[in-house]
Amino acid sequence: MHTVRLIQEEGKTVAQVAREMGLHENTLYRWLAEFKADGAQAFPGSGQLKPDDKAMRDLQKRIRDLEEENEVLKKGHALLRQRPALIYAYIHEHRSKRCVTKLCSWLGVSRSGYYEWTTREESEQSLKRKELDKHIRQAFVDSRELYGSPKIHQKLKQQGVMVSEKTVGRRMREMGLRSRTVKKYKATTNSKHNLPVAENVLNQNFTAEKPNQVWMADITYVPTDEGWLYLASVEDLCTRKIAGFHMDERMTKELCLKALDQAYRLQMPEEGVLHHSDRGSQYASAKYQERLQNYKITGSMSRKGNCYDNACIESFHSVLKKELIYLNKFKTRAEAKAKIFEYITCFYNGKRIHSSIGYLTPNQYERTFQKMA
Structure with missing residues (x-):
C-alpha cells in the first residue's frame, strides 16, 4: 500500500504522511496494524489477489471502513479532547448516517455509555448551559455577528447574566460563533497643499469631560x-x-x-x-x-x-x-x-x-x- 510504503520504506513519520495524504493519524496507525497482521499480500497491488477472492472483498470492505473512519475522525477531531457528553451529542446527530457502534469505537467512547446518555434525564448543569448558550447566541445575533467574547460578556452582564468572560469565550468556540469582521486599511486625505494649518491643540489628549467639548x-x-x-x-x-x-x-x-x-x-x-x-x-x-x-x-x-x-x-x-x-x-x-x-x-x-x-x-x-x- 502506497501510504504504508511511505512510512516503512521512505522513513517518513505517521504525522508527516497524514498531512501529505489528508488523513487522520489514527487511520494511518490502524492501517499499519492491518498491514502487519495480514502481510503485504493483503493489499491491492501486490499481485497476489484475485478479483473473486473472498479476501479481496473483505479487504475492500475494510478499506471502506477505514476511509469512513478517517472522514469521521477529521470532522470530529476537536471532540476527542472534549467532554464525553459532546462526543455523545455528535454521535447522536450522525447516527442516521453512520453505524453507532463504529462511531463509538472511532471516537473512543463505549456504546453502552452512549445509550445510557440517550435515556439519562438532563442534568441541571446541562439545562443551565443551554440557557446560557441561548443568551450568548441572542447577544451575538443582536450585534450583527460582530462582537467577540469580551463584548458579549459585557452585554450579558448588563442583562443580569452572571458568567465569566472565559466561559463565554469557550461556549462561543463550541457553538462556532466567531466575529465576522475583516481588517483592512488605507489612507485617503491629501495634506500636500499650501493652505494655512491650525496648531495641534489637542495634542493626542483623547479625553473630554462632557459632550460637545x-x-x-x-x-x-x-x-x-x-x-x-x-x-x-x-x-x-x-x-x-x-x-x-x-x-x-x-x-x-x-x-x-x-x-x-x-x-x-x-x-x-x-x-x-x-x-x-x-x-x-x-x-x-x-x-x-x-x-x-x-x-x-x-x-x-x-x-x-x-x-x-x-x-x-x-x-x-x-x-x-x-x-x-x-x-x-x-x-x-x-x-x-x-x-x-x-x-x-x-x-x-x-x-x-x-x-x-x-x-x-x-x-x-x-x-x-x-x-x-
Whole structure:
C-alpha cells in the first residue's frame, strides 16, 4: 500500500504522511496494524489477489471502513479532547448516517455509555448551559455577528447574566460563533497643499469631560460598482457619538461642511468646542475655517504625517469598514449610502457598546450627561 510504503520504506513519520495524504493519524496507525497482521499480500497491488477472492472483498470492505473512519475522525477531531457528553451529542446527530457502534469505537467512547446518555434525564448543569448558550447566541445575533467574547460578556452582564468572560469565550468556540469582521486599511486625505494649518491643540489628549467639548473630523472612502463614495464624519470625543456625517461621490470641502453643519444643527453646542482634524485640504480651506469661526469653534490639526493625532475618528472609520463595508459588495452609491446611514444612526450610535465609555452605547452615555444637567 502506497501510504504504508511511505512510512516503512521512505522513513517518513505517521504525522508527516497524514498531512501529505489528508488523513487522520489514527487511520494511518490502524492501517499499519492491518498491514502487519495480514502481510503485504493483503493489499491491492501486490499481485497476489484475485478479483473473486473472498479476501479481496473483505479487504475492500475494510478499506471502506477505514476511509469512513478517517472522514469521521477529521470532522470530529476537536471532540476527542472534549467532554464525553459532546462526543455523545455528535454521535447522536450522525447516527442516521453512520453505524453507532463504529462511531463509538472511532471516537473512543463505549456504546453502552452512549445509550445510557440517550435515556439519562438532563442534568441541571446541562439545562443551565443551554440557557446560557441561548443568551450568548441572542447577544451575538443582536450585534450583527460582530462582537467577540469580551463584548458579549459585557452585554450579558448588563442583562443580569452572571458568567465569566472565559466561559463565554469557550461556549462561543463550541457553538462556532466567531466575529465576522475583516481588517483592512488605507489612507485617503491629501495634506500636500499650501493652505494655512491650525496648531495641534489637542495634542493626542483623547479625553473630554462632557459632550460637545471636543469634536474629531475625518474622511474615508467606500468602494461601489459605480465608483468611490466618500464619507465625512464628525465624532464627539466624550460620548464617541457620530454627531454629524455626509456622503458624496466627490471628496470636496462641501462634503466636510455638510457633516459639520449637521453636527452643529443636531448638537447645538455652546461656544468653545475644539474641532480636531488632519491637514487635508478640505479642512484647511478658507470656507471651512470660516464656518468654524462662525460657529465659534476652535480649530486644531494633526502634525504632518502623524496618523495617531487623529486616532479616535480613524478608529471609527476602521470599525465601520470591518463591521460593514468589507462584509458587503455595494452595486450602487445609493445602496451604500442607505446601509451606512442605518449603521451609524441605528447601530453604532444606538446599539453598539464601547469599552472606552463603560460598555454603553454613545446615545446611552450622552443621556447620562443630560440627566445630570
